Amino acid sequence: MKVMSGNEAVALAVKLARVGVVGIYPITPQTTIIEELAEMRARGELSADIVRVESEHSAMAVTLGAAVSGVRSFTATSSQGLLYMHEMVWWTSGSRAPLVMVVATRAVGAPWNIWNENTDFMSERDSGWIMAFASTPQEALDLTLQAFRISEDPRVFLPVMVGMDGFILSHTKTNVFIPSQEDVDNFIPPRRQPYVIDPETKESMGNIFPPIYYMKFRQSIHEAITNSEEVIKEVGREYNKISPLGDYGTLNVSYKLDDADYAVVTMGAWSLDAMEAVDKLRENGLNVGLYRVRYIRPWSEKEIRENLGDKRAILVVDRATSLGRGGPLYLELKSTLNIPIKGVVTGLGGVSVGKRDFYSLISRFVEEARYSEVGGVEWYYPGEVKEVELGTPRTAH
Amino acid sequence: MSLEYQVFPVSTPAEGAGGKTGNWRTVRPVVTDRCIGCNACFLWCPEGTIGVVGRKAKVYYEYCKGCGVCANVCPVKAIEMVMEQ
Numbered sequence: 001m002k003v004m005s006g007n008e009a010v011a012l013a014v015k016l017a018r019v020g021v022v023g024i025y026p027i028t029p030q031t032t033i034i035e036e037l038a039e040m041r042a043r044g045e046l047s048a049d050i051v052r053v054e055s056e057h058s059a060m061a062v063t064l065g066a067a068v069s070g071v072r073s074f075t076a077t078s079s080q081g082l083l084y085m086h087e088m089v090w091w092t093s094g095s096r097a098p099l100v101m102v103v104a105t106r107a108v109g110a111p112w113n114i115w116n117e118n119t120d121f122m123s124e125r126d127s128g129w130i131m132a133f134a135s136t137p138q139e140a141l142d143l144t145l146q147a148f149r150i151s152e153d154p155r156v157f158l159p160v161m162v163g164m165d166g167f168i169l170s171h172t173k174t175n176v177f178i179p180s181q182e183d184v185d186n187f188i189p190p191r192r193q194p195y196v197i198d199p200e201t202k203e204s205m206g207n208i209f210p211p212i213y214y215m216k217f218r219q220s221i222h223e224a225i226t227n228s229e230e231v232i233k234e235v236g237r238e239y240n241k242i243s244p245l246g247d248y249g250t251l252n253v254s255y256k257l258d259d260a261d262y263a264v265v266t267m268g269a270w271s272l273d274a275m276e277a278v279d280k281l282r283e284n285g286l287n288v289g290l291y292r293v294r295y296i297r298p299w300s301e302k303e304i305r306e307n308l309g310d311k312r313a314i315l316v317v318d319r320a321t322s323l324g325r326g327g328p329l330y331l332e333l334k335s336t337l338n339i340p341i342k343g344v345v346t347g348l349g350g351v352s353v354g355k356r357d358f359y360s361l362i363s364r365f366v367e368e369a370r371y372s373e374v375g376g377v378e379w380y381y382p383g384e385v386k387e388v389e390l391g392t393p394r395t396a397h
Numbered sequence: 398m399s400l401e402y403q404v405f406p407v408s409t410p411a412e413g414a415g416g417k418t419g420n421w422r423t424v425r426p427v428v429t430d431r432c433i434g435c436n437a438c439f440l441w442c443p444e445g446t447i448g449v450v451g452r453k454a455k456v457y458y459e460y461c462k463g464c465g466v467c468a469n470v471c472p473v474k475a476i477e478m479v480m481e482q
Contacts, residue, residue, distance in 0.1 A: 204408065209406070
């Protein structure tokens with residue numbers, strides 16, 4: 001056990017996975033991941049090549065180039081950086097290149113904001129990556145290690161993106177269990193990948209596909225993502241053997257759901273606040289439980305139906321939004337379940353939402369759901385900011 | 398689990414829907430004796446139509462479109478671009 005931040009935990013996972021190339025470009029709040037990796041390299045603990053580039057677009061290009069040439073590779077980014085990288089994010093999944101990226105989430109400008117929000121991460125959900133989201137620094141380390149193995153599995157052969165809440169996880173220190181190098185070496189087999197671009201062969205990538213071949217090709221990525229569900233569970237069960245805190249036999253996580261009439265659905269760090277709220281609400285006689293989404297791609301319809309299908313109504317709390325519609329988790333759940341679902345968008349741009357807010361949101365929701373048909377999307381402002389008027393920070397004061 | 402659904406986007410030069418693309422060319426790269434076989438042309442060629450065979454670069458004229466990237470990146474200026482007749 002060691003006390004470390006989410007970013008330190010990720011850097012350590014990358015080192016334990018024996019990565020060969022890291023493409024780096026700084027952006028808050030991800031920067032300390034790559035700083036830590038560069039320091040490990042300087043201390044001689046890491047043999048990877050650290051490639052400094054001039055943009056996130058190039059960071060992913062370098063990481064992709066290394067991956068297709070046969071090297072285990074890694075990069076990390078946030079917010080504007082992820083958006084700038086967007087084109088290469090799609091090239092990477094389209095190239096079927098196994099590699100891993102961590103996204104420390106952050107709001108997207110304009111207006112300028114460096115605080116936590118998951119919209120940057122969620123906006124890549126159509127890109128053909130496997131996408132996991134951590135709720136603690138421990139899980140950031142665990143999911144990053146598992147990501148390398150999932151990515152390099154022949155049934156998958158796709159890049160994996162691991163998200164974590166900026167600052168709340170990336171910069172907050174907790175106890176983290178670190179598996180031994182020997183255990184990790186046994187857990188992650190030598191690199192496998194679908195093809196290697198090598199001057200000795202005459203194969204090339206980046207070619208044009210006529211319409212019918214293109215469509216069939218995109219379908220093969222779709223099938224690889226749906227088939228990855230079994231791989232993720234299998235890899236998770238293997239990982240449980242080397243980590244005593246492991247609970248990775250399922251994609252998503254249930255908390256006190258079995259006998260619950262109502263459920264709240266969350267993703268990421270604030271799920272732990274929501275769990276405390278659920279405990280308190282149960283003490284006060286409300287029969288509620290929590291479902292934490294850990295993988296948004298693949299989206300496990302089966303697990304979700306099994307765990308939430310019999311609930312009277314569910315409340316989905318998103319720290320992201322598809323403007324004009326609602327939170328991405330809310331929209332996904334609406335398309336999965338045939339029960340009353342209410343969405344809440346909150347916590348954008350770093351607005352602080354704690355267990356008291358979850359307590360009040362959930363208790364109010366249960367009251368509503370008991371006597372009426374719930375639905376729609378609410379923009380929720382926690383108690384102390386409820387009264388802030390619309391305006392710029394200058395005009396509002 | 399059958400892996401039949403897995404397809405990967407790599408290819409080697411072959412006749413595609415556009416036919417043999419060598420006839421698009423107006424200038425042709427000609428490799429001279431100065432070639433040192435360093436593979437720079439192979440790494441940069443956008444079409445995969447040049448590569449070192451033995452100790453010297455060889456152009457696959459059936460598909461080379463004559464863009465001239467190889468001549469530009471050659472560190473010893475061993476490739477000359479010659480007008481097609």
